[in-house]
Amino acid sequence: MTYTKTAKALHWLMAILLFGLLALGFYMHDLPLSPDKLKLYSWHKWAGVTAFLLLTFRLFWRITHRPPALPDSMPKLMQLAAHAGHLVLYGLMIAIPLSGWLMSSAKGFQTVYFGLLPIPDLLDKNKELGDLLALVHKSLNLLFVAVLAGHIGAALKHHFIDKDDILTRMLPKH
Amino acid sequence: MKKLALALTFASLIPAAHAVEYTQVQPEKSAVTFVYKQMGVAVDGKFKKFSSQLNFDPAKPAAAKATFDVELASVDTGAPEGDQEVAGKPWFNTKAFPTARFVSGSVKALGGNKYEVAGKLTIKGQTQDVVVPATFTAQGNTGVFDGGFTIRRADFTIGEGAWAKFDIVANDVQIKFRITASTK
Ligand code: HEM
Numbered sequence: 427m428t429y430t431k432t433a434k435a436l437h438w439l440m441a442i443l444l445f446g447l448l449a450l451g452f453y454m455h456d457l458p459l460s461p462d463k464l465k466l467y468s469w470h471k472w473a474g475v476t477a478f479l480l481l482t483f484r485l486f487w488r489i490t491h492r493p494p495a496l497p498d499s500m501p502k503l504m505q506l507a508a509h510a511g512h513l514v515l516y517g518l519m520i521a522i523p524l525s526g527w528l529m530s531s532a533k534g535f536q537t538v539y540f541g542l543l544p545i546p547d548l549l550d551k552n553k554e555l556g557d558l559l560a561l562v563h564k565s566l567n568l569l570f571v572a573v574l575a576g577h578i579g580a581a582l583k584h585h586f587i588d589k590d591d592i593l594t595r596m597l598p599k600h
Numbered sequence: 601m602k603k604l605a606l607a608l609t610f611a612s613l614i615p616a617a618h619a620v621e622y623t624q625v626q627p628e629k630s631a632v633t634f635v636y637k638q639m640g641v642a643v644d645g646k647f648k649k650f651s652s653q654l655n656f657d658p659a660k661p662a663a664a665k666a667t668f669d670v671e672l673a674s675v676d677t678g679a680p681e682g683d684q685e686v687a688g689k690p691w692f693n694t695k696a697f698p699t700a701r702f703v704s705g706s707v708k709a710l711g712g713n714k715y716e717v718a719g720k721l722t723i724k725g726q727t728q729d730v731v732v733p734a735t736f737t738a739q740g741n742t743g744v745f746d747g748g749f750t751i752r753r754a755d756f757t758i759g760e761g762a763w764a765k766f767d768i769v770a771n772d773v774q775i776k777f778r779i780t781a782s783t784k
Contacts, residue, residue, distance in 0.1 A: 430675040455778070458680065459681045459684075459685045459764060460762060461762050461765070461767075464638060464639065464768050464769075465639065465768060468639045468641075489753050533639070533678070533679065534643060534644060534678045535641060535643060535678065535679075536642070537641075537642045538639075538640050541639055541640035541641075542640070551678075566747070
């Protein structure tokens with residue numbers, strides 16, 4: 427039993443994109459103001475919107491295609507923890523780009539996808555709210571990093587310690 | 601002789617009595633704002649401090665005069681680090697050039713409540729001729745001037761060095777103002 431090709435492709439495509447976004451986000455934040463910094467901010471926003479679009483498709487796919495069940499060798503509590511972990515990952519993949527978008531609006535810097543497609547501002551410019559949403563975006567990302575560490579750690583444990591097929595069934599050639 | 605002097609004084613008083621000249625600028629109801637484009641994204645900014653002198657009589661627009669002094673260090677670019685950057689040497693260099701100044705020249709009435717003000721704009725030691733379209737709306741003894749024009753920041757060497765290219769911050773900057781003034 428394995429995942430669909432589409433589910434695997436989405437998983438790994440988003441893994442690469444999200445790692446890039448995390449690294450770019452933390453890196454660009456501390457740069458002194460320069461044309462390059464502004465360029466990176468724009469790229470970050472475009473990549474973030476792309477991640478959100480991919481996620482909506484991924485959610486649709488997830489709902490219409492049941493993933494393979496977890497092996498019976500896993501204790502019920504562990505199965506529950508795995509499902510809960512995945513739910514939190516999905517939640518963060520929704521909440522992080524949304525907070526980034528709302529933050530940009532509140533800070534008065536509209537998001538224009540690839541410099542071409544303006545994404546409407548749901549919030550008016552408001553400095554306090556902008557700063558608050560920046561903190562929300564950052565905190566959610568720190569939480570995301572922690573949950574991802576657990577996610578990757580669990581996958582590796584399944585592969586090397588439990589020696590089951592949990593990791594390999596997500597790999598392309600399985 | 602006395603009669604003549606009296607008549608002259610009187611005569612000069614008549615138009616004065618009818619003339620409504622807007623001279624008292626109300627800073628709290630006035631604003632100088634701008635819009636710049638950053639990678640295709642329009643961003644609003646403003647100057648918090650400026651002063652202006654104004655003499656405007658709608659009956660004699662050609663005689664109107666206006667002077668603006670904008671305190672460049674009071675800039676609000678929409679982001680604190682932007683404010684700091686723009687006050688610095690590559691942009692306004694506010695230490696050497698603290699104010700931007702506009703001095704009106706000829707004023708043309710275009711009909712209706714529309715006017716065209718030609719003048720000289722000096723920023724960062726460089727002076728350019730600008731033509732500023734404006735409207736004037738009177739409400740009782742206060743009047744509101746609204747207008748705007750576009751400058752090219754390169755004409756004033758605003759944004760030098762790494763910022764000199766226009767791929768990140770566009771050359772065109774739209775400047776808008778609203779000045780509320782009352783009669784004496
Ligand atoms: C899943 C998608 C995203 C991820 C993983 C992500 C990740 C990050 C990270 C790690 C930071 C650094 C936080 C900090 O150190 O303060 C950051 C900052 C930022 N992100 Fe995102 N982001 C995503 C989507 C977006 C979107 C969609 C937008 C806007 C449309 C956006 C706008 C920003 C902005 C403006 C900052 C800078 C905040 C600041 O300088 O205070 N992000 N992002």
